[in-house]
Amino acid sequence: MENRECLECKEPVKGRVDKKFCSDYCRNSYNNRVNKDSKNLIRNINNRLRKNYKILCNLNVSGKTKVTRTKLYDKGFDFQFFTSIYKTKTGNTYFYIYDEGYLALDNEMFLLIKRGS
Numbered sequence: 001m002e003n004r005e006c007l008e009c010k011e012p013v014k015g016r017v018d019k020k021f022c023s024d025y026c027r028n029s030y031n032n033r034v035n036k037d038s039k040n041l042i043r044n045i046n047n048r049l050r051k052n053y054k055i056l057c058n059l060n061v062s063g064k065t066k067v068t069r070t071k072l073y074d075k076g077f078d079f080q081f082f083t084s085i086y087k088t089k090t091g092n093t094y095f096y097i098y099d100e101g102y103l104a105l106d107n108e109m110f111l112l113i114k115r116g117s
Contacts, residue, residue: 048081049097056100060112069108 004013008026013019021027032039055075059067072079079095086094086101094101099115 045081048078049083052077052081053097053100056097056102056112060100060114063114065112066105067110067112069110072102072110 004019005011006013006022006026007020008030009022011022011026013022021030055072055077059065059071059075082095082097084096086096088094092103094103094113096115101113101115103111103113105111
C-alpha cells in the first residue's frame with residue numbers, strides 16, 4: 001500500500017485511495033490558497049458593483065431622477081462597472097447595475113431609473 005501525504009500539511013493521509021487531504025481544515029486551506037487570486041478579483045468586482053448599486057439606490061428614491069456626472073463621481077460611482085446594457089429602438093443606451101440603471105443625457109447629466117418603474 002502506498003503512503004500518501006496531505007497536499008497541505010504533508011501529514012499521512014488515511015482512508016480512501018483517492019483522498020488528498022488529512023482533514024477538512026487542510027482541504028479548505030489548500031483551496032483558499034490556490035484560488036486566492038481569482039477570488040480576490042471576483043470579490044473586488046462584487047464590492048465595486050455593490051457600491052455603485054448603493055449609490056444609484058440612494059440618489060434615485062423616486063424611481064426616476066436626473067443627476068450630474070459630478071454628483072455621481074463625488075459619491076464614488078465608477079462607470080466601468082455595470083451588470084448589463086440595454087439599447088432602445090431609438091438608439092439610447094442604458095447601463096444597469098442589477099435593476100438600477102442610468103442613461104447619459106446632454107450637459108453631463110444622467111437619468112437614473114429603476115427597472116420596472
